[in-house]
Amino acid sequence: MIILRNVKKSFGKKxxxxxxxxxxxxxxxxxxxxxxxxxxxxxxxxVAGLWRPDGGAVIIEGVLVDGKEDGHLIHxxxxxxxxxxxxxxxxxxxxxxVRGNISYGLKSRHLSEQEVKSRTQELLQFVGxxxxxxxxxxxxxxxxxxxxxxxxxxxxxxxxxxxxxxxAALDPRTRESLRIExxxxxxxxxxxxxxxxxxxxxxxxxxxxxxxMGAGRIEQVGHRDEIFSEPNSEYVARFLGQNVYSGKVIDYxxxxxxxxINGIKISAGNAGDIDNDSVLVTIRPEDxxxxxxxxxxxxxxxxxxxxxxxxxxxxxxxxxxxxxxTVDVGFPxxxxxxxxxxxxxxxxxxxxxxxxxxxxxVRISPVGESASS
Amino acid sequence: MCFxxxxxxxIIKSRYSxxxxxxxxxxxxxxxxxxxxxxxxxxxxxxxxxxPLVAIFLNLDLQSLIGELRNSQVTNAxxxxxxxxxxxxxxxxxxxxxxxxxxxxxxxxxxxxxxTALDIPIVLPPAVAGLALLLAFAPRGLLGPSLRQLGFIxxxxxxxxxxxxxxxxxxxxxxxSKAAFENxxxxxxxxxxxxxxxxxxxxxxxxxxxxxxxxLAGVVMTWARAMGEFGATLMFAGNLxxxxxxxxxxxxxxxxxxxxxxxxxxxxxxITSFSILGIFKWLSSRPSVLP
Numbered sequence: 001m002i003i004l005r006n007v008k009k010s011f012g013k014k015x016x017x018x019x020x021x022x023x024x025x026x027x028x029x030x031x032x033x034x035x036x037x038x039x040x041x042x043x044x045x046x047v048a049g050l051w052r053p054d055g056g057a058v059i060i061e062g063v064l065v066d067g068k069e070d071g072h073l074i075h076x077x078x079x080x081x082x083x084x085x086x087x088x089x090x091x092x093x094x095x096x097x098v099r100g101n102i103s104y105g106l107k108s109r110h111l112s113e114q115e116v117k118s119r120t121q122e123l124l125q126f127v128g129x130x131x132x133x134x135x136x137x138x139x140x141x142x143x144x145x146x147x148x149x150x151x152x153x154x155x156x157x158x159x160x161x162x163x164x165x166x167x168a169a170l171d172p173r174t175r176e177s178l179r180i181e182x183x184x185x186x187x188x189x190x191x192x193x194x195x196x197x198x199x200x201x202x203x204x205x206x207x208x209x210x211x212x213m214g215a216g217r218i219e220q221v222g223h224r225d226e227i228f229s230e231p232n233s234e235y236v237a238r239f240l241g242q243n244v245y246s247g248k249v250i251d252y253x254x255x256x257x258x259x260x261i262n263g264i265k266i267s268a269g270n271a272g273d274i275d276n277d278s279v280l281v282t283i284r285p286e287d288x289x290x291x292x293x294x295x296x297x298x299x300x301x302x303x304x305x306x307x308x309x310x311x312x313x314x315x316x317x318x319x320x321x322x323x324x325x326t327v328d329v330g331f332p333x334x335x336x337x338x339x340x341x342x343x344x345x346x347x348x349x350x351x352x353x354x355x356x357x358x359x360x361x362v363r364i365s366p367v368g369e370s371a372s373s
Numbered sequence: 374m375c376f377x378x379x380x381x382x383x384i385i386k387s388r389y390s391x392x393x394x395x396x397x398x399x400x401x402x403x404x405x406x407x408x409x410x411x412x413x414x415x416x417x418x419x420x421x422x423x424x425p426l427v428a429i430f431l432n433l434d435l436q437s438l439i440g441e442l443r444n445s446q447v448t449n450a451x452x453x454x455x456x457x458x459x460x461x462x463x464x465x466x467x468x469x470x471x472x473x474x475x476x477x478x479x480x481x482x483x484x485x486x487x488x489t490a491l492d493i494p495i496v497l498p499p500a501v502a503g504l505a506l507l508l509a510f511a512p513r514g515l516l517g518p519s520l521r522q523l524g525f526i527x528x529x530x531x532x533x534x535x536x537x538x539x540x541x542x543x544x545x546x547x548x549x550s551k552a553a554f555e556n557x558x559x560x561x562x563x564x565x566x567x568x569x570x571x572x573x574x575x576x577x578x579x580x581x582x583x584x585x586x587x588x589l590a591g592v593v594m595t596w597a598r599a600m601g602e603f604g605a606t607l608m609f610a611g612n613l614x615x616x617x618x619x620x621x622x623x624x625x626x627x628x629x630x631x632x633x634x635x636x637x638x639x640x641x642x643x644i645t646s647f648s649i650l651g652i653f654k655w656l657s658s659r660p661s662v663l664p
Binding site: 045048049050077078079080081083084085087089091093094095104105108152155156 | 558560561563564565566567568569570571574578579582583
């Protein structure tokens, strides 16, 4: 179990960690995701004991490793924390062979030569590299290096495992196949782990539990589906790539309220519990559908509870296998669809379409507070 | 894309040579001019350095070489030079490497000052260094009386030779090692610290091996400098055959008395320096780690 409580860290005047509170239950794997420079690596380095926090507490397996106890400042040295750490570009010792790298942590632990040898062999088997044991890191591929780094970290039988963007140094093709492989290995290990990445899709693929980090703080922690469906702040909604607008409630009627965004009126659910006219509106791209022949009036949107906005397609972008379309409906509305639907609808940039979305998919929240649907 | 880059550079090149042609007249093309401007000074430079070195060897024949190796003044200077330079290099290593590590990894008040002070011998004229050592450690110098009480009278002793060489040559190992330690990527040390509880062990298994090329290059430069030390040794240690007379001093003295002996010693020093330079070049061109 890893617990961080109000951890703070500054480098000079730059406050890198404002206040990080996070908990990873025993044997669980948590993905820590956030944009570059938000403090993910700093968090890992503090958990590992490589850096001392300026304030707050770190607890590993019930032991306070950083923080104050009876007025004394505690700092347990990195090697005594039994932390396995896979660095971003692996940091394999370039002057040692694969075997030398993997056995490094064992040699300093007063084990017999025989024990070191058999344990190293076991780890070589686990990561599938017995044939490469006498090679140097410079002779290995990116994927092989990553596996050596994992084996080296696991050699000391760590209580916790920290992985800092272990897939980022690989080319996109290898990355996808290694992601699956890495996930399998991590699942078989049963070690409390933190997996750091700046890519949402990677976090989603690796673990059930995700923590979203923004500028020195944990913004939201939860099950991956919960995070995608219920982002608790503007920051998380934007990070997830959702449409975020500032709007104004102009009609509080129940069960349908009316909201104005950039002069355009849309319908949303009950706004009764919101006492401020200014609201934050989020619409998920996957909740919006396009129609090329639906004119207003063809559909009674009071009955079917659909918003129907006319607009012009301003951009069509392909992201891997999905298509992202931006429609100007008075405000830019982003949505995703499959390549097949794009082709079937015959949509082109500059074309006029109707954008439809459910009243209930419009989420409104008071500005600066957490959202409610 | 590759093609267009090639084309573009070709166009630039031809435009450039056109302009040069206009400037220098029609007879000398730009390429030919560039060739002259670059190669002529380089070749003259090389000849100026190389001819004196060749001269040393052209004057020698094998017989006189073997004969001089029986000359006790020559052999004394040779063995004294090798022994003292090795000892001063060892001392430079023993003091230089920890100091380099301190300067490379710790922050403390007066660090810049210390760093600069330790560099002074590199720019100090050796004769001044010798005088400074005399004023500090000679019997009537700053620390002379206390040293005498301890039984040390430095001027005229072999120890003074070693100290002179140390004074002048140790900054090389310090410089080079400091740069080498600074260049060791922090992440290697961090990953070692997580796996290995002993800081000493981390230093000897990871930090030092990764800095080894730089440290060794510094050691080699220090050795070469120590072996060739002349001014400071002459001023501080003196010129006593068998006690303080190293190779450069013997070369100077023998030049009048026994030119062939002087020549033989010079040839030996040239060969040694050349080998040292070779080792240095090899060390600095080698990738930072094996293989």
